[in-house]
Amino acid sequence: MVFDSGRDTRVLVAPALFDEAHKLRRFTVEVMRRLGGSGIDCFLPDLPGCNESEQDLALIEPEDWRMALEAAARHFGATHVLAVRGGGLILPGKLGGWHYAPVKGASLLRTMLRARILGAREAGREENVDALMEQGLQMGLDLAGYSLSGEMLRQLGALVPGKQAGITAIEHELVGGRSLWLRAEPDEDPAQADALAAVVAVALAA
Incomplete structure (x- = not known):
């Protein structure tokens, strides 16, 4: 625009x-x-x-x-x-x-992780931040409707x-x-x- x-x-x-x-x-x-x-x-x-x-x-x-x-x-x-x-x-x-x-990038990342965990809980699944991040850094992760690579997650968490x-x-x-x-x-x-x-x-x- x-x-x-x-x-x-x-x-x-x-x-x-x-x-x-x-x-x-x-x-x-x-x-x-x-x-x-x-x-x-x-x-x-x-x-x-x-x-x-x-x-x-x-x-x-x-x-x-x-x-x-x-x-x-x-x-x-x-x-x-x-x-x-x-x-x-x-x-x-x-x-x-x-x-x-x-x-901070870490704050954005935490917000999206919390949203995913809440959504999983409502669907009857249990997820946690540590397991999601371990998975995400290796294989990428879908957060808030966005498919993010492990490198995106790694770099985003470090950005200030x-x-x-x-x-x-x-x-x-x-x-x-x-x-x-x-x-x-x-x-x-x-x-x-x-x-x-x-x-x-x-x-x-x-």
């Missing part, structure tokens, strides 16, 4: 990852829409193996996502990057910008928000409201979209 009017300021959006991507999709687009109205072009690419990408997610590693974002940044002539949640774990190099609501030069963290408390990624279903909050877009727009105008 793009909001492209050929303007000088051009923001590449690194989307949230896995199930959080679905829960935050409308929010992300609404932030982009507001930035577009403020004179800022925005670009939201599909990561390899996700959404309309034809690549097999089971063959993808986090580095593939980072390289894809770097390619997208070159393609669109991005001047800045706005990462949402786990998108900050795969930031393209050299671009300054913002990381909204930083999260970087201290990349020029990247400013925007904690969720600055935006306010209940965290959308914690809601049971995808949702939106215009006030949160207004707040995040305002933070970015004001920073760009400074």
Whole structure:
């Protein structure tokens, strides 16, 4: 999705990852829409193996996502990057910008493992984190509807928000409201979209 009017300021959006991507999709687009109205072009690419990408997610590693974002940044002539949640774990190099609501890869992984264990329990099966991870590291694992390779699981668990030069963290408390990624279903909050877009727009105008 793009909001492209050929303007000088051009923001590449690194989307949230896995199930959080679905829960935050409308929010992300609404932030982009507001930035577009403020004179800022925005670009939201599909990561390899996700959404309309034809690549097999089971063959993808986090580095593939980072390289894809770097390619997208070159393609669109991005001047800045706005990462949402786990998108900050795969930031393209050299671009300054913002990381909204930083999260560790291990935290994303734990959330998906818990969801799988709860689903198994409801189906009358018992699973546990240690056994699932042992299986996953050897043969890959389906989590939250995503087929993840052992290498994806290994790398994801080690990823932490970087201290990349020029990247400013925007904690969720600055935006306010209940965290959308914690809601049971995808949702939106215009006030949160207004707040995040305002933070970015004001920073760009400074």
